[in-house]
Amino acid sequence: MCIIIHKPAGVEVPSAEILRQCAKRNKDGMGFSMTSGDQVMIAKGYFDVEKLIGILTTEPNLVTSRDMVIHFRLATSGKIGAGNCHPFSLDSKMLESPFSYTDYAVSHNGIIYDVWGLDKGGLSDTASLVRDVLSPIRNVHKLEKVLRIVASVSGSRFTLSTKGGTQRFGTGWITDKKVHYSNSTYKKYTTYNYSSSANRYLTYKKCPVCKTLVLSYCPKCQFYVSSAKCSKCNGYLIYKAATDANRCPNCDICRVCGTLLLVDGRCPNNCKNYILPGELCPLCQRELITEGNNIMCPRCDWNFNLSTGEFCPHCGHFVIKWFNTIYCPSCHYGAQEMKDYVV
Numbered sequence: 001m002c003i004i005i006h007k008p009a010g011v012e013v014p015s016a017e018i019l020r021q022c023a024k025r026n027k028d029g030m031g032f033s034m035t036s037g038d039q040v041m042i043a044k045g046y047f048d049v050e051k052l053i054g055i056l057t058t059e060p061n062l063v064t065s066r067d068m069v070i071h072f073r074l075a076t077s078g079k080i081g082a083g084n085c086h087p088f089s090l091d092s093k094m095l096e097s098p099f100s101y102t103d104y105a106v107s108h109n110g111i112i113y114d115v116w117g118l119d120k121g122g123l124s125d126t127a128s129l130v131r132d133v134l135s136p137i138r139n140v141h142k143l144e145k146v147l148r149i150v151a152s153v154s155g156s157r158f159t160l161s162t163k164g165g166t167q168r169f170g171t172g173w174i175t176d177k178k179v180h181y182s183n184s185t186y187k188k189y190t191t192y193n194y195s196s197s198a199n200r201y202l203t204y205k206k207c208p209v210c211k212t213l214v215l216s217y218c219p220k221c222q223f224y225v226s227s228a229k230c231s232k233c234n235g236y237l238i239y240k241a242a243t244d245a246n247r248c249p250n251c252d253i254c255r256v257c258g259t260l261l262l263v264d265g266r267c268p269n270n271c272k273n274y275i276l277p278g279e280l281c282p283l284c285q286r287e288l289i290t291e292g293n294n295i296m297c298p299r300c301d302w303n304f305n306l307s308t309g310e311f312c313p314h315c316g317h318f319v320i321k322w323f324n325t326i327y328c329p330s331c332h333y334g335a336q337e338m339k340d341y342v343v
Contacts, residue, residue, distance in 0.1 A: 002026055002086070002109045004159055004182040005070040006166050009035070011178045012064050016053045018186050019070070023049035025185040026072035029085035032056070033105040033161050035067045040105045040161050042089055044071075045082025045098035067165045071107045078124030087161065088127060090143075092135040095127060103162065104143065106130055109182035110156025110170070142311045144169075149295070155247065157182040172228050172237070172246055184227065208235045208249050 003022050007013055023030060030052050031044025046052045056063055056070075071086035078084045083096030090104040112125040123131065129150070137143050140162060147158045147169045157170035174181045205225050207218040217224050226237040230248035237246035252261045257269050281288055281297040288295055297320075312319050312328035319326045319333070327333070 001074050001076070001111075001183065001185070003072050003185045004086075004107045004109045004157060005072075005186070006159055006168060006180040007068045007070070008178065008180075009065060009067040009165070012060075013056050013068070013070075014179055014186070016057070019053055019056075020049055021188055022070075022072040022186050023052075026074040028075040028080045029073040029082065030071065031085040031087055032068060032070040033087040033107070034063070034069075035161070035163055035165065036101065038163050039101045039103060040163065042087050042094075042100045042102060042105050043098070044085040044087065046085075067161070069105070069107050069159050069161055069166055075124065076111055078127060079122045084124040084127055086126065087159075088130045090130060090135050090137075092131055095131055095135075104140070105159075105161040106134060106147075107159045107161075108156060109158075110151075110154055112150070112154050112156065139311070141315070145311070171230075174228075205236055208238065 003026050005014060005022070013019075029044070030046040030049065031042065032052075033040050033042045035041075043055070052070075069087055073085055075084070082098045085098075086107040087105040088095055088107070089097065089100050089102035090106065091100070091102050094100040094102060106126075108126040108129075112129055133150075134143065134146065137146065140160075143160060144167065147160055150156065151158050151170035155170075157168065157172060160167045160169070168180060170182075172183065174184060176186075204213040204215060205227070206212070207214050207221060207225055209221045210218065212218060212220055214225055221238075223238045223240050226239055226246045228237050228246055229235060230237055230251055233248065233250045235248060235250050237248055239246050247260060249260055253259065257267065259267055259269055261267060288297055310319050310326065312331060312333050314333050315328065315331040319328045
């Protein structure tokens with residue numbers, strides 16, 4: 001599942017205890033990126049957390065003054081090695097390099113499924129996405145658009161670091177003492193003695209489906225109830241296994257059959273069209289649907305292909321297609337007749 005730590009400039013690095021806890025629960029490699037002048041420095045391929053802690057604490061004033069992303073990997077695809085550690089440079093020549101200076105650095109927490117048609121080989125899903133989809137994009141606004149879409153479709157969290165700082169994408173981020181964590185694995189496990197009277201102080205959550213009070217696992221519904229809440233309905237999120245992204249049983253449902261969507265947004269009943277969680281048509285504000293790699297609005301009848309889609313040359317927003325014409329919903333570049341049709 002991994003964990004990303006984003007430490008903004010002027011904020012101290014998390015304690016050694018937190019870094020050790022992250023490494024204990026995400027043990028397949030570590031790395032970090034840090035702003036350095038007009039570029040971003042990447043150092044990765046650490047498998048000894050004490051070595052990483054030593055590097056980050058050698059010059060505390062310098063490290064505190066810089067924007068930094070620290071990543072701890074828990075492998076779900078690809079080999080375990082320095083090349084698959086995060087962050088990744090968007091320069092494909094330095095993709096697996098353990099040390100580099102770059103213009104853009106990307107870190108990821110989550111799973112990207114094979115709907116992308118990526119030829120991974122020994123690379124992880126993230127490395128394949130960077131190589132095949134992100135590296136060819138050299139415009140920061142286009143990168144932001146694509147990462148926002150990928151995070152929404154896959155239920156993942158990303159960071160994009162440039163010389164100006166770091167942007168976070170996806171939902172479920174936890175902010176603790178001005179540091180941003182992509183999940184709760186930086187916290188220590190708590191072991192409870194259920195025979196103790198002290199357990200009257202335990203915090204129970206109400207299962208969002210069957211309404212049973214549970215600590216974490218709901219035996220009736222057979223899933224775990226997360227401590228995180230949905231950004232749309234404020235209800236508790238759920239997940240099946242530790243490697244799954246959180247889902248909302250109220251919002252992340254197929255609008256055709258009512259079944260809870262899979263982590264990548266597909267309907268388990270293979271409904272042809274399914275809702276893209278959290279995304280609205282920029283023209284009519286209706287929920288978007290997807291079919292394969294295409295994002296579409298069922299009312300305005302436009303589509304955008306995630307693999308071959310084009311972006312506006314003026315503002316960087318993705319352009320939408322209607323028959324043989326294109327149109328930018330942000331700056332209105334493109335066919336006037338399409339604007340008249342959808343407004």
